[in-house]
Amino acid sequence: DTAVSQTPKYLVTQMGNDKSIKCEQNLGHDTMYWYKQDSKKFLKIMFSYNNKELIINETVPNRFSPKSPDKAHLNLHINSLELGDSAVYFCASSQTPQGGYTFGSGTRLTVV
Amino acid sequence: KQEVTQIPAALSVPEGENLVLNCSFTDSAIYNLQWFRQDPGKGLTSLLLIQSSQREQTSGRLNASLDKSSGRSTLYIAASQPGDSATYLCAAPTGANSKLTFGKGITLSVRP
Numbered sequence: 001d002t003a004v005s006q007t008p009k010y011l012v013t014q015m016g017n018d019k020s021i022k023c024e025q026n027l028g029h030d031t032m033y034w035y036k037q038d039s040k041k042f043l044k045i046m047f048s049y050n051n052k053e054l055i056i057n058e059t060v061p062n063r064f065s066p067k068s069p070d071k072a073h074l075n076l077h078i079n080s081l082e083l084g085d086s087a088v089y090f091c092a093s094s095q096t097p098q099g100g101y102t103f104g105s106g107t108r109l110t111v112v
Numbered sequence: 113k114q115e116v117t118q119i120p121a122a123l124s125v126p127e128g129e130n131l132v133l134n135c136s137f138t139d140s141a142i143y144n145l146q147w148f149r150q151d152p153g154k155g156l157t158s159l160l161l162i163q164s165s166q167r168e169q170t171s172g173r174l175n176a177s178l179d180k181s182s183g184r185s186t187l188y189i190a191a192s193q194p195g196d197s198a199t200y201l202c203a204a205p206t207g208a209n210s211k212l213t214f215g216k217g218i219t220l221s222v223r224p
Contacts, residue, residue, distance in 0.1 A: 033212070041199065043156075043214040055209045090155060097210035098143035101203075105155035 003027050004104040006091050012110045013081055021076045021107045023091030031055075031097050032074035034066060037088040037106070049074055050097055081111045114139040114206045118215035125192055126223050133187040133218050135202035140180045142204040147176050147187050150199045150217070159200075160187070192222045 004025045013019050025032065033056075034046040047066040048056035054066070063079040074091060091104040115138045125131055135145070144163045148156040160169045160176040162185070168177040175188040185202055201217040 040216075042216055043201070043203075045211055045213075048209065048211070056211055092156075098205055100144065100146055100158060100161040101212060102158060103148070103156040108153075 003102050004091055004093055006089075006104040006107050008107060009105065010108050010110075012112065015081055015083060015111055017081050018077070018079045019081060019109070020078070021089055021091075021109075023074045023076070023104060025072055025091075025093040025102070027093055027095075027102060029093035029095050029099075029102070030071055031094045031099070032068065032071075033092040033094075033101070034074065034076050035090040035092060035103075037090060039087070043090070047074075047076075048097070055097065078109075081109075083111050085109060086111045114142075114204065114211075114213040116202060116204060116213050116215040118200075118202060118218050120218065121216065122219045122221070124221040124223060127192060127194060129192050129222075130188070130190050131192055131220075133189070133200050133220070135185040135187070135215055137183050137185075137204050137213075139204075139206045140183055142180065142206050143210060145176075145178050145185045145202060145204045146212075147174075147185075148201045148203065150201060152198075156201065189220075192220075194222045194224050196220060197222050 031050045033048045049068040052068045068074045088106045092101045146161045147159045162178040173190040199217040199219045203214040205212045
């Protein structure tokens with residue numbers, strides 16, 4: 001009965017590969033997000049979807065492409081992985097863009 | 113552009129002490145302010161959410177206050193315990209798409 005679940009929890013891959021991270025929420029929230037936490041532990045938003053519509057797209061390389069098949073799911077696909085992509089990626093959701101957030105437990109991506 | 117600041121970056125206190133964690137923000141047009149806890153290698157756990165119309169919220173030994181006019185929020189922890197050791201982050205959504213901006217967090221260590 002996890003509220004926001006991400007898979008996989010850990011991901012180790014080689015440079016140049018393409019990988020996806022999946023996120024699902026069972027809270028009935030309308031808005032979902034992807035955040036990146038870098039090595040200095042700073043959290044920064046990457047994307048936000050409201051009712052499957054992209055509403056926030058920060059300055060993120062276009063190798064990163066979010067996809068929201070429905071309100072409960074927001075996946076993140078990353079092409080041509082680079083060493084600098086190594087980080088922890090968090091999915092989150094909220095009832096509205098102005099509401100309180102619930103975060104997933106994170107996906108630790110390591111690019112070697 | 114919203115900027116959220118948390119000072120100091122780290123804090124060490126003896127068990128049993130009451131303590132206050134500070135958070136300041138530059139754009140007072142926030143919808144709410146949320147305090148999170150992050151344990152090492154883990155995700156974010158929501159502690160308290162204060163709506164912009166509220167002055168404070170309480171949960172157990174935690175009390176969070178919000179002063180929009182001065183751009184400040186505080187998280188008060190009563191009778192601290194070693195289990196309170198974690199990083200505490202504050203975050204506030206602002207702007208048309210309510211982008212959630214995080215502070216860099218305060219890493220708290222409670223010594224037995």
